[in-house]
Every structure is written in structure tokens, then in C-alpha cells.
Amino acid sequence: MKTIIPLKKLNESTLDIMIDKMNDGFVEKIGREITKSHRNDFCACILPNKGKGTFFVDFKEVYLSSGFMLFLYPGQVQRIIKTQKIEGWVLFFDHNLIDDYSRSVLEESLYQGPVLTLSKDQKKWLFQLMELLYDTSIVNDMSTFHKPAIKSIVVSLIYKITSIYQASVTQDTKQYSIRSNTIVAAFRKLLRDNFKEVKSPAEYAALMNLSLGYLNDTLKMVTGNTVSYSIQEEAIREAQRLLWYSDLSIKEIASTIGFDDPKYFSRIFSKITNKSPVQFRQSHLSE
Incomplete structure (x- = not known):
């Protein structure tokens, strides 16, 4: 097991x-x-x-x-x-x-x-x-x-x-409007609840009844990140947890967080963390 x-x-x-x-x-x-x-x-x-x-x-x-x-x-x-x-x-x-x-x-x-x-x-x-x-x-x-x-x-x-x-x-x-902060908080909650199943920025915008351009501009203004990057970052945060303290294979971890293609998952992981999944796992084996 x-x-x-x-x-x-x-x-x-x-x-x-x-x-x-x-x-x-x-x-x-x-x-x-x-x-x-x-x-x-x-x-x-x-x-x-x-x-x-x-x-x-x-x-x-x-x-x-x-x-x-x-x-x-x-x-x-x-x-x-x-x-x-x-x-x-x-x-x-x-x-x-x-x-x-x-x-x-x-x-x-x-x-x-x-x-x-x-x-x-x-x-x-x-x-x-x-x-x-x-x-x-x-x-x-x-x-x-x-x-x-x-x-x-x-x-x-x-x-x-x-x-x-x-x-x-x-x-x-406080430098941002109440509406902007409310939108960011709502997006983050929606993302935490759905990042494994929903990967499309347009789907999140639709779920929030906003245009993708407006959601993207608001998120980037408040957090500095785009909707697409935020989706990837949330998934990779969970992947880091699984790589760090589990012996699930990289393919299994990719599948667990909603990536059908392990190679694509590895590319996204490297972009977010500047390490490949293998390198990240090896860096924590001494824990």
C-alpha cells in the first residue's frame, strides 16, 4: 500500500x-x-x-x-x-x-x-x-x-x-477596493475547493459570473499573479506535499491533482518551483 x-x-x-x-x-x-x-x-x-x-x-x-x-x-x-x-x-x-x-x-x-x-x-x-x-x-x-x-x-x-x-x-x-479584495477572496476559496477538477481560467470566471479579463486584471492587481498561474500554483502546492511525504509515483501524484499528462505536470511543477518533481523529492529525503 x-x-x-x-x-x-x-x-x-x-x-x-x-x-x-x-x-x-x-x-x-x-x-x-x-x-x-x-x-x-x-x-x-x-x-x-x-x-x-x-x-x-x-x-x-x-x-x-x-x-x-x-x-x-x-x-x-x-x-x-x-x-x-x-x-x-x-x-x-x-x-x-x-x-x-x-x-x-x-x-x-x-x-x-x-x-x-x-x-x-x-x-x-x-x-x-x-x-x-x-x-x-x-x-x-x-x-x-x-x-x-x-x-x-x-x-x-x-x-x-x-x-x-x-x-x-x-x-x-487596504490600498485596494473592497470589491477587488472580495473577488480575490472568493476566487481563492473557489480554487481551493475545485483545483483538482477545474483547470480552466474561463471556468472560474464563469462560476463567479465575471469576464475572464476582469477576473484576471483584479487578481493580478491584488496578488501579482494571473488566474492561470494561481490555478497551477494551488495544484503544485498539493503536489509538493505529496512528493515530500508520500511514496506515490510522480504519475500517481499528477493524476491525484488532476493532470492527465505526467510530462505536462512535470513542466508546470518545474516552472513554479524551479525544480523537477524528482529533484524536489530528493531534496527532502533527508527529513
Whole structure:
């Protein structure tokens, strides 16, 4: 059987939510699971108060320390490289707890990066809510209201994270009109959901009831990339994940992400990454 990227799921007994105190001991305790490359089918938030950590998320090293929060979305390939005297909170929760609007904002973390900078007040608020969530989760004194109480706290935390992230994205995109930013966000969501099946720029424009020229001009103005390049980039990002941590053949990977011709897939991969699929796979064999 072909090896694919391991997928971690939340234990059913955790109410689709798990919160724990983050420290070096916690990392050592579940080290085998999180220091090896994997995907989650849930969201993860890591909020340190002391120390620091180095993580590997979708082929990039990210660094975490006090004053920052790491937010990981389902599907990203990730692992912990190391932690140094880290203390804080780690929260896992089912992505279905996120409403549609918040999801559209938080999914931008796949493009903008998983680390959020926090102000002093934002950090204080988040830590207070994490403590309340932890205390509520370990003391079941509300009978049938226990599960709803926990979920309501997590939903509040989701909205807070969404507002912080939205503010950071708005700062980067405020030079463009609301309509342009809305079109780009809608296109990216449509692309994430359909990149394996839909490869034609014209089809995406039609699905959005826009002309291809208008969609292309808007996307290029905001992101610097054309519709065609964005489609290829999304597919190649998934191909990189499969090449990096699976033993699927290049032909199988090409087919998985919607390319009927492996040679054409290899040409597109080389154009996007400046490496052939074989070279990319070999560069990560030492992981």
C-alpha cells in the first residue's frame, strides 16, 4: 500500500475540542506524533507565554515566541522541529465550529502565513479565555450544559482570532477596493475547493459570473499573479506535499491533482518551483 501523508484526527471523547498546557514536557509526551510530518483534520492554535519554538509548515520554517500565535488550518503539512522552555496553551478544535464568514477570513492564513502578531491587550484577552476554557473543560459541573458551554467559549475565541487576522489582512490590502479584495477572496476559496477538477481560467470566471479579463486584471492587481498561474500554483502546492511525504509515483501524484499528462505536470511543477518533481523529492529525503 502506498504511503500517504498521515492524517491526525481529534479523539471522539474530546467533544471536537482539546485544550492543554503547552510546555516542553507536552512536546516530549506526544513527540512521535507531532515531530513527524503530518496533517490535521482540525484547526490548531498555539499560544506561548514564555520560551520559543520552531515549526515546519508547508515547507517553511516558522518561529514562535511570546507575543505571537500560531494558527494552523486543516490540510497543511506540519511538524514541530524544536521547542525551548516553551510555556503557554495549545488548542485543537473541529473546523466545523467556524462559521462561513470567519472561515473565509481564516483560510487566508494559507496565503499570508500562519503566525499572528498580538498586541499586549490581545494577548491578555486570549490567555484569559484559554484559562477559562481549560478550567471549564476539566470541571464538569454544568451537567447537560457542559458541552455547549465549552463550544461557546471556543466560538468566542474563533471570533477574536478572526478579528485579529482580519485587521492584519486589511492592513495589507487596504490600498485596494473592497470589491477587488472580495473577488480575490472568493476566487481563492473557489480554487481551493475545485483545483483538482477545474483547470480552466474561463471556468472560474464563469462560476463567479465575471469576464475572464476582469477576473484576471483584479487578481493580478491584488496578488501579482494571473488566474492561470494561481490555478497551477494551488495544484503544485498539493503536489509538493505529496512528493515530500508520500511514496506515490510522480504519475500517481499528477493524476491525484488532476493532470492527465505526467510530462505536462512535470513542466508546470518545474516552472513554479524551479525544480523537477524528482529533484524536489530528493531534496527532502533527508527529513
